[in-house]
């Protein structure tokens with residue numbers, strides 16, 4: 001499955017390309033086992049121009065740091081003007097990668113963007129905050145992470161799906177990107193040592209409250225027992 | 230790792246609660262590791278925030294006046310970490326906290342663990358306990374292979390406790406660097422309200438609310454009676470009744486308040502994963518057999534529109550009786 005948050009990043013890149021209409025291209029960069037090719041193909045079907053896949057046992061099992069190091073090296077080799085990422089992956093709930101990529105690439109990082117515009121060699125975004133937004137900008141090249149309010153990702157059209165079959169997916173191994181440090185499971189700096197299942201929550205009390213006042217009283221009684229009131 | 234450095238997030242000198250939790254936890258961990266507890270505060274209002282921090286059990290409070298958004302904060306943390314030697318950096322698991330923590334981790338080439346709810350120390354080693362997949366599994370990850378490590382702590386899990394601290398305030402010298410990111414303006418769209426991640430009581434509304442109005446009336450009133458925040462299910466957010474920042478669940482926020490009150494929410498698995506680690510869960514639902522009954526501590530079966538205002542009144546009375 002294409003990570004839903006990445007779809008927002010792809011859509012943002014495609015919209016920008018269409019708006020600029022200056023020959024800019026969209027390249028998909030993905031660190032995934034070879035079996036992830038279909039995912040990359042879907043991104044191409046949405047309209048991206050080409051793709052680069054980093055697939056190597058040496059990067060498998062990387063922690064966030066290792067992922068950032070390997071992806072940054074892969075991205076750097078593409079000499080991008082703008083790197084767009086999603087804001088979190090639904091599985092690891094981690095919004096950390098964009099900032100780490102920015103550091104590793106030495107680019108400014110603009111995270112949590114809900115809008116994105118590029119003009120005169122600068123990128124300007126509305127960064128979401130807990131209470132509103134702030135407008136921030138930086139010179140290109142830059143890293144931008146977009147949130148799910150940025151856009152509505154398109155579905156690949158039939159024409160897109162057919163066309164994607166002919167688009168290039170460049171396959172890279174760790175040796176191709178010149179990694180000088182050990183990443184992957186062995187190089188992880190956050191190492192999984194334990195995995196446990198928490199005790200399930202059990203069914204609690206159910207109180208019928210045809211009379212709302214009685215229902216409210218039952219809740220207050222319960223809150224008092226638990227020292228909330 | 231020996232020392233612990235808490236990054237302090239604040240707005241014009243007013244510190245976020247999760248940062249006070251980080252400052253308090255820094256002491257606990259530093260004692261276990263046999264090192265010092267530091268706090269780093271940067272940006273406009275830093276000096277004022279440092280005054281508040283004096284009440285917390287820290288050894289040193291480092292203040293940077295540089296106004297360079299995330300860049301300035303990361304530089305400040307980096308300079309303190311370099312001077313302190315092997316250390317664990319604590320940030321809140323918030324947007325700013327994550328930005329600062331992740332960038333520091335990239336610079337220091339160290340591990341980062343996000344959404345941490347517990348720590349285990351062993352000698353100088355630090356392991357972080359983190360619920361994943363919405364609390365369906367609990368992972369433990371050791372920070373290793375570096376003198377440094379970063380942990381983003383889940384708000385509301387660790388306690389913030391004032392003590393008679395005797396921390397020394399240390400000024401961080403200005404770097405003279407220019408910011409790579411220009412802040413052009415900052416717009417408040419909603420009154421600065423307590424976020425669902427940080428509130429100790431969350432009152433959430435679902436499709437059963439039938440429209441936007443209850444989110445600004447009966448639910449808000451109940452939340453306010455507790456000093457809490459209003460949350461929502463995705464059904465309510467998708468209907469446009471309340472903004473996405475309030476959404477709890479798989480594609481919203483994962484929260485652990487002390488008390489979660491779900492009003493007109495059925496309890497779908499995607500909602501459950503965002504709130505199942507709440508300490509106490511109460512549901513108000515007209516259907517006694519809604520799925521939420523399977524994991525709520527109490528389900529009151531009845532009409533929310535009649536029960537909630539009544540409950541708000543009783544909660545206010547009970548609070549007033551205590552005051």
Ligand SMILES: Cc1cc2nc3c(=O)[nH]c(=O)nc-3n(C[C@H](O)[C@H](O)[C@H](O)COP(=O)(O)OP(=O)(O)OC[C@H]3O[C@@H](n4cnc5c(N)ncnc54)[C@H](O)[C@@H]3O)c2cc1C
Pocket residue numbers: 434435436437438461462463464465476477478479480481482492493494495496497498499500503513514515516519531532533534
């Ligand atoms: C990929 C994916 C991600 C998702 N992410 C999320 C997420 O992050 N968060 C989330 O919440 N959902 C998420 N969902 C959606 C989820 O599956 C449910 O559809 C959603 O949670 C239902 O919201 P609800 O409980 O408000 O509505 P419903 O399921 O329609 O429940 C409404 C409830 O209100 C009760 N009710 C009605 N009127 C009253 C009344 N007057 N008084 C009292 N009770 C009343 C009903 O009995 C019912 O139980 C996701 C789904 C998918 C597929």
